Amino acid sequence: MVAYTFNSMDRSIISIIAPSMKADLRLSDTQLGLLGGTAFAMLYAFGGVAIARLSERVSRVDIIAAALVVWSALTVLCGTAGNFIQLFAMRAGVGVAEAGCTPPAHSLISDYFQPSRRTSALSIYSCGISFGYILAAVVGGYVAEHLGWRIACAVVGVPGIATALLIKGIVHEPPRDSASAAPFSLRHELRELRAVVRMLLSDRPILHMVLGVVIGAFAAYGFYAFMPLYFTRTFGLGSAAVGIIAAISGGVTVGLGILAGGLMADGLARRSARWYALVPAIGGLIALPFYAAAVVAANWVTAACALSMAGFFQYASLGPTFGAVQNVTDRGRRATATALLYIALSVIALGLGPLFTGWVIDRFARDATPALATRYGLAVTLGFFAWAALHYFLAAAGIANSLRAAAASSVQSDSM
Numbered sequence: 001m002v003a004y005t006f007n008s009m010d011r012s013i014i015s016i017i018a019p020s021m022k023a024d025l026r027l028s029d030t031q032l033g034l035l036g037g038t039a040f041a042m043l044y045a046f047g048g049v050a051i052a053r054l055s056e057r058v059s060r061v062d063i064i065a066a067a068l069v070v071w072s073a074l075t076v077l078c079g080t081a082g083n084f085i086q087l088f089a090m091r092a093g094v095g096v097a098e099a100g101c102t103p104p105a106h107s108l109i110s111d112y113f114q115p116s117r118r119t120s121a122l123s124i125y126s127c128g129i130s131f132g133y134i135l136a137a138v139v140g141g142y143v144a145e146h147l148g149w150r151i152a153c154a155v156v157g158v159p160g161i162a163t164a165l166l167i168k169g170i171v172h173e174p175p176r177d178s179a180s181a182a183p184f185s186l187r188h189e190l191r192e193l194r195a196v197v198r199m200l201l202s203d204r205p206i207l208h209m210v211l212g213v214v215i216g217a218f219a220a221y222g223f224y225a226f227m228p229l230y231f232t233r234t235f236g237l238g239s240a241a242v243g244i245i246a247a248i249s250g251g252v253t254v255g256l257g258i259l260a261g262g263l264m265a266d267g268l269a270r271r272s273a274r275w276y277a278l279v280p281a282i283g284g285l286i287a288l289p290f291y292a293a294a295v296v297a298a299n300w301v302t303a304a305c306a307l308s309m310a311g312f313f314q315y316a317s318l319g320p321t322f323g324a325v326q327n328v329t330d331r332g333r334r335a336t337a338t339a340l341l342y343i344a345l346s347v348i349a350l351g352l353g354p355l356f357t358g359w360v361i362d363r364f365a366r367d368a369t370p371a372l373a374t375r376y377g378l379a380v381t382l383g384f385f386a387w388a389a390l391h392y393f394l395a396a397a398g399i400a401n402s403l404r405a406a407a408a409s410s411v412q413s414d415s416m
């Protein structure tokens with residue numbers, strides 16, 4: 001979770017320092033969308049597959065620690081960029097390195113915990129995304145306003161290098177049966193990839209859950225990437241104030257929602273496994289009107305309160321989705337399953353969400369003020385939140401059968 005906190009912090013800092021960085025480098029909102037999502041996601045997604053396959057064979061702790069050093073150093077170097085191209089290239093490098101965190105981490109956690117507790121455990125890990133956003137928003141926002149965006153990059157990047165040593169020293173690698181691992185070959189790796197892809201696509205309830213989390217994340221990444229600019233343009237707030245608002249509404253409440261969603265799903269699933277899909281579905285529907293209220297709010301207090309409630313309910317989907325995917329995946333393929341899921345989350349959600357929202361805002365800006373154009377652009381994302389909730393409701397019809405079949409298959413495999 002600590003590693004994932006730095007992962008999230010270094011990923012989120014671009015949106016927090018966007019106002020001062022935009023003015024310094026004369027960037028458009030579309031370019032900000034590229035930096036906040038596409039530049040990072042391009043190589044994060046596909047680098048994750050190779051790292052995941054490596055994670056099935058070698059120490060996952062070593063991979064996480066090494067990746068943390070690299071992405072932290074590159075975040076520091078982002079502060080030295082003199083133009084958009086240089087910044088884009090460094091953000092792409094951060095994306096490659098950060099791909100070494102979640103796939104091996106999900107695999108580790110799934111080895112530590114039984115299926116009935118994995119959703120809760122993965123939710124605790126996923127709280128790192130909100131902790132990182134809080135640190136980026138509060139620390140990054142304050143430093144950017146008082147010392148500049150370049151110093152902010154260094155401040156959030158340097159501590160990660162030291163933390164990598166701590167992780168290496170205290171996180172233990174569970175024993176694995178290396179004797180049963182097939183010899184490395186390209187044919188074997190491709191066969192394993194095909195098997196995991198086939199599992200994710202052929203199991204309709206799991207596919208609906210994957211579509212739900214990806215579409216919801218597409219909307220959320222686009223929405224949150226431009227929330228700091230929304231508060232600046234609409235209510236005239238400075239970077240430090242916006243950082244505090246973002247930390248609370250996009251960090252604290254999101255983290256509580258992630259944790260609550262995982263614990264609630266594991267608890268209710270004792271009665272029916274359908275709750276692994278129903279918790280995200282109901283949470284998504286409840287979040288929708290709060291997102292709408294944040295967009296049309298007359299003052300920043302109302303907007304921040306509405307956004308806080310929206311984030312709490314929307315992000316309840318993460319733990320149940322990750323837990324369901326891990327529970328239907330064989331032990332030697334779990335890192336790979338997470339990597340493939342994160343390809344969709346990175347390319348479609350993180351890569352295109354901020355870019356799409358930035359592009360929409362630029363289109364509206366032709367005939368409206370920057371503040372009004374930002375409102376319109378954020379409003380467009382609301383339909384995607386509703387679409388995501390629909391997929392979770394569709395998943396609820398059959399998710400119990402999918403998990404039951406996976407559990408039976410695992411017992412049979414262990415007995416052999």
